[in-house]
Amino acid sequence: xxxxxxxxxxxxxxxxxxxxxxxxxxxxxxxxxxxxxxxxxxxxxxxxxxxxxxxxxxxxxxxxxxxxxxxxxxxxxxxxxxxxxxxxxxxxxxxxxxxxxxxxxxxxxxxxxxxxxxxxxxxxxxxxxxxxxxxxxxxxxxxxxxxxxxxxxxxxxxxxxxxxxxxxxxxxxxxxxxxxxxxxxxxxxxxxxxxxxxxxxxxxxxxxxxxxxxxxxxxxxxxxxxxxxxxxxxxxxxxxxxxxxxxxxxxxxxx
Ligand SMILES: NC(=O)c1ccc[n+]([C@@H]2O[C@H](COP(=O)([O-])OP(=O)(O)OC[C@H]3O[C@@H](n4cnc5c(N)ncnc54)[C@H](O)[C@@H]3O)[C@@H](O)[C@H]2O)c1
Numbered sequence: 001x002x003x004x005x006x007x008x009x010x011x012x013x014x015x016x017x018x019x020x021x022x023x024x025x026x027x028x029x030x031x032x033x034x035x036x037x038x039x040x041x042x043x044x045x046x047x048x049x050x051x052x053x054x055x056x057x058x059x060x061x062x063x064x065x066x067x068x069x070x071x072x073x074x075x076x077x078x079x080x081x082x083x084x085x086x087x088x089x090x091x092x093x094x095x096x097x098x099x100x101x102x103x104x105x106x107x108x109x110x111x112x113x114x115x116x117x118x119x120x121x122x123x124x125x126x127x128x129x130x131x132x133x134x135x136x137x138x139x140x141x142x143x144x145x146x147x148x149x150x151x152x153x154x155x156x157x158x159x160x161x162x163x164x165x166x167x168x169x170x171x172x173x174x175x176x177x178x179x180x181x182x183x184x185x186x187x188x189x190x191x192x193x194x195x196x197x198x199x200x201x202x203x204x205x206x207x208x209x210x211x212x213x214x215x216x217x218x219x220x221x222x223x224x225x226x227x228x229x230x231x232x233x234x235x236x237x238x239x240x241x242x243x244x245x246x247x248x249x250x251x252x253x254x255x
Contacts, residue, residue: 001028001029002028002029002230002234002235002236003025003028003029003030003085003086003230003233003234004028004029004030005029006029006030006031006083006085006086006133007030007031007032007033007077007081007082007083007084007085007086008021008022008025008030008031008032008033008084008085008086008087008088008233009032009033009035009073009074009077009084009086009087009088009126010022010025010032010033010034010035010088010090011035011036011064011070011088011089011090011091011118011122012035012036012064012090012091012092013032013033013034013035013036013042013045013059013088013090014034014036014038014041014042014045014059015036015038015041015190015191016188016190016191016192016193016222017090017140017185017188017190017222017225017226018034018036018088018090018091018140018222019045019222020221020222020223020224020225020226021088021090021222021225021226021229021230022034022045022049022057022226023223023226024223024226024227024229024230025086025226025229025230025233026049026052026053026056026057028230030056030085031055031056031057031081032049032056032057032058033057033058033059033060033073033076033077033080033081034046034057034058034059034060035059035060035062035064035070035073035074035077035091036059036061036091037061037062037063037064037091038061039059039061042059042061043059045057045059046058046059058076058077058080058081060072060073060076060077063114064091064114064118064122065110065113065114065117065118067117067118067121070118070121070122070125071121071125074087074122074125074126074129075125078129083129083132083133084126084129084130084133084135085130085133085135085136085233086135086136086137086138086229086233087122087123087126087130087135087136087137087138088137088138088139088140088229088233089118089119089122089123089137089138089139089140089162090140091114091115091118092114092115092140092158092192093110093111093114093115093192094152094155094192094195094196095107095111095152095154095155096196096199097150097151097152097196097199097200098151098152099151100151100153100154103153103154107154108154111154111155111158112154112157112158112161115155115158115159115161115162116158116161116162116165119139119162119165120165123137123139123165123169123180127173127176127178130173130176130178131173131176131177131178134176134177134178135178135233136178136179136180136181136232136233136237136241137166137169137178137179137180137181138181138182138183138229138232138233139162139163139165139166139180139181139182139183140162140182140183140185140225140229141159141160141162141163141166141182141183141184141244142155142156142159142184142185142186143184143185143186143246143248143251143252144156144159144160145159145160145162145163145184145244146160146163146184146244146246146252147252159184162182163182163184163244166180166181166182166242166243166244167242167244170241170242171242174241174242179232179237179238179240179241180241180242181232181237181240181241181242181243181244181245182243182244182245183225183228183229183232183244183245183247184244184245184246184247184248185220185225185247185248186213186214186219186220186246186247186248186249186251186252187210187211187213187214187219187220187249187251188219188220188221188222188224188225189219189220189221189222190222193207193210193219194207197210213251214248214249214250214251215249215250215251215253215254216249216250217249218249219249220247220249224247225247228245228247232245
């Protein structure tokens with residue numbers, strides 16, 4: 001029970017990797033706040049968690065690109081649970097496979113608003129609460145931050161921004177006892193992965209090819225990424241800050 005009596009807020013916590021994080025932290029005793037634009041899914045997940053342990057889960061339905069609504073989500077969490085020990089900046093989108101000249105600047109800005117500016121804004125707001133608990137931030141970046149990805153320049157750039165932000169912020173808040181880390185997954189079997197594969201020619205064989213990119217021969221399960229986040233947020237990682245942990249099933253090896 002590594003998060004007993006502690007509180008985690010997960011953006012995009014209703015599905016995919018975010019849901020994996022929510023489940024893993026909850027199983028370790030955490031009270032969880034799910035911030036997600038998919039209200040119905042968030043309601044369903046919170047109800048399930050509360051039936052396992054009463055008063056252990058809340059939700060705040062919003063688009064994380066809306067800074068005011070995001071701030072309300074964080075304040076709602078602290079108002080209900082009285083504290084915040086870990087912020088997981090996970091909500092994100094992957095625009096369809098598109099060459100740079102065919103992608104509109106509105107789409108690029110939308111990707112930055114959701115994937116990067118929400119990370120920046122939520123972290124900025126959460127710091128005052130994390131100072132009290134000497135808590136931590138975990139940003140869900142991506143291996144595309146360091147390896148790139150064809151026809152995904154905007155997406156990869158948002159993930160690179162999260163990684164460099166992680167390092168710079170870790171420096172800024174280390175003296176307050178706050179740790180900031182990032183996780184860089186390669187391919188994780190989530191609704192987003194399946195939707196993105198659907199934008200490629202022949203999605204079924206694309207999914208097989210994507211699984212084979214990992215020497216481990218498969219994509220990650222969302223809970224496997226959740227367990228990396230739990231480690232980073234727990235006292236087990238008390239001397240780790242400013243790191244980008246490559247949870248990639250070996251995908252970057254053997255170049
Ligand atoms: N799936 C992968 O292979 C993979 C790999 C590397 C990094 N990532 C990153 O992990 C994160 C989660 O990805 P996933 O695959 O679990 O996605 P997903 O689409 O399966 O789940 C994302 C969740 O976030 C919510 N969400 C999306 N946009 C939102 C917004 N604007 N406001 C509020 N909620 C929003 C969705 O409703 C959903 O519940 C993303 O930041 C993504 O870039 C994913």
